[in-house]
Amino acid sequence: MGENMVKSRLFMVLAIAMVLLLGACSKDKEEEQEPAPEPEEQTEEIPELEEEEAKEVLQTYEEIYQNVVENAEEDGELADFDSIDELHEKFLNAMSEELADDLIDTYFEEDEEGLIYIDTSEAPVWFDEEEAYEFEKVEDDLYEIEQEQEENQVIVTYSISWDEEKWIVSDVETEEIPSEESDISNDGSESDMDDSQSEQEDNEAANEGTGVTEENESNDSAGNTMEEEEENQAGSDSEENNSNQGDSDGSGTSNDTDTSEDDQNSDPAEDDGGNTEETAGSISESEAESIVKEYLSIVDDELNVVTDHQDENGNYVVQVYSVVGEGDSSHTSTYGWFIVNKETGAVEQMQ
Structure with a gap:
């Protein structure tokens, strides 16, 4: 009896142990089958780029x-x-790698000894706060500023991108202003020049007409006075000497008339002499260009000053322009046209 009790209890213990073991295995399987929770995706919060901050990025x-x-x-x-790589790292503080590479390839060079040199004759097109511009949000991490610069004759677009921790300039694109606008400007200048020349020609014609009229009036007055004197002399002489006196008077009149004509013919010669003296004292083309440079306070070669031609009065028409770009893509940008008086050197800008 006692032995059976022991066996019965032992059997119960084994049964309980089996149940617990099976339960534990089942729980482990359930835990293995349950998928592990996925980590929550951390989205980077990109701050909004304000217009003033964008201008500061371009300034940096x-x-x-x-x-x-x-x-x-x-x-x-x-x-x-000490190397191009050091220069590249410095540029990365404010711009993308692509833009830094482009600037280095365009404006810097490294010689055989490893020395780095910069070409100071050219420079990138910088943002001009004085000129109008358009600020646009393209994407959450990309903004653009577009500006038309009349002085450089280009339309430039600055791309500003978010670079994990700050805003940088990622790209700069330039486009030349269409030539039609420049042609319209030049046509307007030529039209103004033609109008000015027409007005001067009209004034000269009017002055010449006035001079001829005054000369004719002067000759008529002199002729009338001479006739009156002859009549007075004829009345005071005797009848016997009238015919002789008349012949004498006629001869005198002819001589006086010839003398008057000689005097009149000598006037143009004197005027020609005066004009010759004025021409000898007129300024040269190079002097006209120097006068325009001084007038505009041009102290370097940034602007070119060239005499284009002389107008109908002999005054110098001088063009002031700059050269934009290089090679086949270069073109001239006219600063203005100026007329230099050949006698006085006075400068007048053509409108």
Whole structure:
């Protein structure tokens, strides 16, 4: 009896152990089958770019480049940088890698000794706060500023992108202003020039007409006075000497008339002499160009001053322009047209 009790209890213990073991295995399987919870995706919050902040980004972009230029040696050597890679890293503070590479390829070069030089004769097109522009949001992480610069004759588009922690200039695209606008401007200048020349010709014709009329009136007055004197002399002489006196008077009249004509014919010769003296004292083309440079306070070669032609009065028509771009893509941008008086050197800008 006691032995059966022991066996019965042992059997119960084994049964309970089996149940617990099976339950534990079943629970492990359920835990294995349940998928592990996926980590929540962390989305980067990109701040809104305000217009004033965008202008500051463009200013920083320019300042970094200008700082490199200002610290260059007189021959253009960049003594502060031991390699192109160092210069590249500095530019990455304000611009993308692509834009930094483009600036370095365009404006810098490394010689065989590893020295870096900058070409100071050219520079990127910078944002001009004085000119009008358009600010546009393209995407959450991309904005654009478009500006038409009349001085450089280009339309430039600055792309500003979010670079994980700050806004940088990622791209700069330039497009030349269509030539039609320049042609219209030149046509307007030529039209104004033609109008000015027509007015001058009309004034000269009117002055010549007035001079001829005054000369004729003067000759008529002189003729009338001479006839009156002859009549008075004829009345005071005797009848016997009238015929002789008449012949004498006629001869005298003829001589006087010839003398008057000689005097009149000598006037143009004197005028020609005066004109010859004035022509000898007129200024040259190079002097006219120098006068325009001084008039505009031009101290460098940024603007070109060239005499285009002389108008009908002999005055110099001078063009002031700059050359934009290089090679086949270069073109001239006219600053203005000026007329220099050949006698006095007075400068007048053509409207």
